[in-house]
Amino acid sequence: MRESAAERHDRLLELVRRHGTARVSDLAGLLGVSPVTARRDVEVLAGKGLLDRVHGSVSWPAAQPAGRQEPPDALVLGLLAPSATYYFAEVIRGAHEAAARAGARLILRISDYRPEEDHARVEGLLAAGAQGLLVAPGWRRPQDPAEHGQWIAGLPVPAVLLERQPGPGTPADALDRVCSDHRHGVLLAVRHLVGLGHGAPVLVARADSPTALSVRAGYAAALGALGLSAPRGAIDSVPAELDPEGFEAAVGALREAVTAGATAALVHNDVDAIQIVQRLAELGVRVPEDLAVVAYDDEVAALADTPLTAVAPPKREVGRHAAELLVERLNEGFGEAARRHLTLLPRLRVRASCGAPSGVRPTEVGVPGPGRGGAPHTLA
CATH class of the missing domain: 3.40.50.2300 (Response regulator)
Structure with a gap:
């Protein structure tokens, strides 16, 4: 099956995230595409704010605006998304902007719409220091929440669901979430x-x-x-x-x-x-x-x-409101605060x-x- 542009973009982002900085020519070889295709992909992703590009190389964007240093005790927010392109590019951007305004660092992992890998990706975010989680599971089928979502309700840190609505009455339905209507x-x-x-x-x-x-x-x-x-x-x-x-x-x-x-x-x-x-x-x-x-x-x-x-x-606003809600939860403590389901209107x-x-x-x-x-x- 031929790889879509969105899938290739996600592989490119994962390579840059892993290496920190990479030359566009090297990325072309790793992706198995022409240098022209790699440059075009980099331009698209840099235009969405997902990569920083300088003189033939690209790097993972800093979580804070240029010239601003994160304090040693800055909050670390983990974000699991099924993709970093198309629809979810704007969700990620909104979350990134809200995290930066709050003085927090945002770290990202991509599931590529493989819900069976979501839990492992989240464990990776926790191992990387995430103190709270923004979670958009890679569900694709109606049965996926039941088959691949039971672990979400048992997370050891505060979590906010993004653009996902578990079944009514399920444990995950009691989590904070922000969705488009x-x-x-x-x-x-x-x-x-x-x-x-x-x-x-x-x-x-x-x-x-x-x-x-x-x-x-x-x-x-x-x-x-x-x-x-x-x-x-x-x-x-x-x-x-x-x-x-x-x-x-x-x-x-x-x-x-x-x-x-x-x-x-x-x-x-x-x-x-x-x-x-x-x-x-x-x-x-x-x-x-x-x-x-x-x-x-x-x-x-x-x-x-x-x-x-x-x-x-309102994709960007979904990311922004979710990150703001997660920061609020972390600053106030997990505790018994009432959970929120926020629905934003298209x-x-x-x-x-x-x-x-x-x-x-x-x-x-x-x-x-x-x-x-x-x-x-x-x-x-």
Whole structure:
């Protein structure tokens, strides 16, 4: 199976983290890619603040701003993430910024969406001195929390879950957590499309991550809340580079839905949405003239030929609030303080793929009004 860019980025980050500093030419050899590809990967990761780049070499970024030294007794926060690219790059950045503001050091380990390795990665963070943990397990399937998440509730240090919701009543459900409200994000998208005169959109979505599963659940909830019926069953989406036949089947199913009268689609995620729109154009289906499209994630949606309207989960804010909560727990003591479940609301960024006039600046739907400042709402 061909390695994706995200998987290669994670390997590159792990190599730099392990060595501290490395030449880009050496990284190319270790990764088995051309120097041009290695330089391009480094530029992407440095642009996201995940690496420091100087004169042909890269290094792991300091946890503190330049010129600022960590005190000997600085808090050490450990972060387990399933990836350091795409969605989780912004989560990590938010946590890193909050840790730096608090005078804490953030150390990172990547599970590469292998939930069976999560526990060992966390043990590595604890061995490296982590006094508290930010944990985003690499769950992909509905059964993963039960099969690979029992250890989380028994951690010996304070822990905050990131973008993960264990089953109700499970021990891990009693931990602090900070999540995006993906159901709300889907509702924003569906309500926007209906407000433009479309019927219920076709859902094109993956089923290989907690976000994907939440988007699917949110779609059913949104249709129920708005009194709508799905025009057809959800179309299973797959990465084009990993499963070309599956990708073509998804595009074909969506084209058939358009032929049958569908005029709108919600696609998770951005990369899939861009590639699907490109392929539809080759088959004679135009966006937005024949099909209005909303993507979910808003990582690269704005860069499509026809900029895609997209739901934008508050990824950076998730990382920031989680790190701030963990620092608060460490400063106050583990004790019996009431645990918190913070849910942050996504926004809808409206662009041309839904028929916005050319030259009009993108707008946001779901932006908090004056005086509310984007604060999360707290769930019981």
